[in-house]
Amino acid sequence: MAIPSLVPPDKERVDTAISMDGYLATSSISPLARQLNEAATRAEMRVDQKNTNTVDSIIDTHYLTNKAQHDAQIPNTTNPELLARARQATGFVNGVDSNPFKGLARDQLDLIVHDEGGSFTINERRAAWEEVQSIRSTAVSSQKSISVNGRDLMISRLFHGSEPAIAQPPATFYNMAQNPCDFLNSDDRNVIADMFAYAQAEGANLAHVTQLAVVLGDYRRSSDGSQTVGGNNGYDADGYRVTFDFKKEEAQIASRILNGSAINSTRIDQGFLRYILHPDHGAFTNIGGIPFLERMVNKFSNEGDDQPPLGSEFAAFKKINFEDYAVRTTNKAIRLPPDKSVATVTNGVWSLTEYGKASGYVIDSATGKLSRPSDSPDEKTPQHSLPGAPATDAAHRTILDALADTRDQPAQRWIWPGHLFKMLRAFKP
Structure with a gap:
């Protein structure tokens, strides 16, 4: 735990005498600064002992039950400054004096609030706690005052200057090219603006927020992810089972978010968080980095006031390659059965597979008809034209033809995470 700046106000300084060799002859540290240093030392010990439940005695019924005793408490000192401050704190909590800790930094106030070492009276700790609440209220008011600017930023960056109506799911063939942010609902847009x-x-690169909004919007478009097929159900070119997961560091953060207390009160949709932090979906979708998502989950929850400021690591936005945030695993114990298809298409050109050749199938180069001349007259396969081939008779269609035909697109589509991954790679913040 870092010890806060303890430079006291000029009025609290003790005169400093400097000897000829440059060393201090008397101390220049104020009584308050000395108390804060001692409180910081005790705070470090509490962290080591994982004992952070130190405010019960100064809040709610715990404090009010023993109010008379707290008002009568006097510091164990003869220092007139400490005695006067304790009296002022008692006057403040009873509404007849000003707060002796007004103007102190938040980290210094926190040291006083949590210190049970006896340096501060209960009423002093209560006064410091009330000053913390005042700072929080001011911060909330300030946040509200800039929310309009946040809305303007959102409209500018996500909607190019004009906020559209909320688009409705499901994802279809016709709306896949639409801006995914159009599908953000009212609550989504409010928290994204904030x-x-x-x-x-905080000086963070706004592309972190933009990236998160794009992924959340696509989740809404695909009916809250219900249309999206999980990515961990594929096979490689050799037929072996392939799965993807987060790298160790991001897997730990994902677990921390899902099992932490902030998820219960965060303004970010919990269903989305559980969806995107599952490897089936999240391992394919870079959301600007899970560390940034964790900071947003915590900040926009009931625990937001206790969060540290965003660090310099978010000042820049760097595109992350798929290989840098996903771990690929090939399971050679699981393999697809041999492929029984007789023909395949590459760039619109049909050709026989090895299985098709071995089974005696041929493709007529002039007509594009697929047949197997080795069949007996009674078993002979009807000759059908492959899609795209120069066939003259389309009356007969095989299942292969039907599956290959894309002229009649379905109104509703199932989406693989890879589709979204390609879209995000093309995204330029």
Whole structure:
């Protein structure tokens, strides 16, 4: 735990005498600074002992039950400054004096609030706690005042200057090219706007928020992910089972989000979080980095006031290659059965597979008809033209023809995470 800046106000300084050799002859540290240093030392010990439940005695019924005793408490000292501050704190909590800790930094106030070492009276700790609440209220008011600017940023970056109506799912062949952010609902847009305002105030690159909004919008378009087929059900070219997962560091963060307390009160949709933090979907979709998502989950929850500021690691936005955030595993114990298809198409050109050749099938180069001349007259396969071939008779269609025909597109589509991955790779923040 870092010890906060303990430089006291000028009025609290003790005169400093400097000897001829440059060393301090007397201390220049104020009584308050000395108390804060001692409180910081005790705070480090509490962290080591994982004991952080130190505010019960100064809040709610715990405090009010023993109010008379707290008002009578006097510091064990003869220092007039400490005695006067304790009296002022008691006056403040009873509404007849000003707060002696007004103007102190938040980290210094926190040291006083949580210190049970006896340096501060209960009423002093209560006064420091009330100053923390005042700072929080001011921060909330400030956040509200910039929310309009956050809305403007969202409209500018996501909607190019004009906010559209909320588009409705499901994902279809016709809306796949539409801006995924159009599908963000009212709650999504409100929290995204606040994210933009917060990220700008903290000096973070706004592309982190944009990327998160794009992924959330695509989740909404695909009927809250219900149309999206999980990515961990594929096979490689040799037929072996292939799965993908987060790298170790991001897997740990994902677990921390899903099992932490902030997820229960965060404004970010919990269903989306559980969807995107599952490897079946999240391992294919870079959301600007899971570390940024964790900071947003925590910040926009009931625990938001206790969160540290965004660090410099979010000042830049760097495109991450798929291989840099996903771990690929090939399971050679699971393999597809041999392929029984007799023909395949590459760039619109049909050709026989090895199985098709071995089974005696041929493709007529002039007509494009698929047949197997080795069949007996009673078993002979009807000759059918392959799609795209110069066939003159389309009256007979094989299942292969039907599967290959894309002229009649379905109204509703199932989506693989790879589709979204390709879209995100083309995204330019």
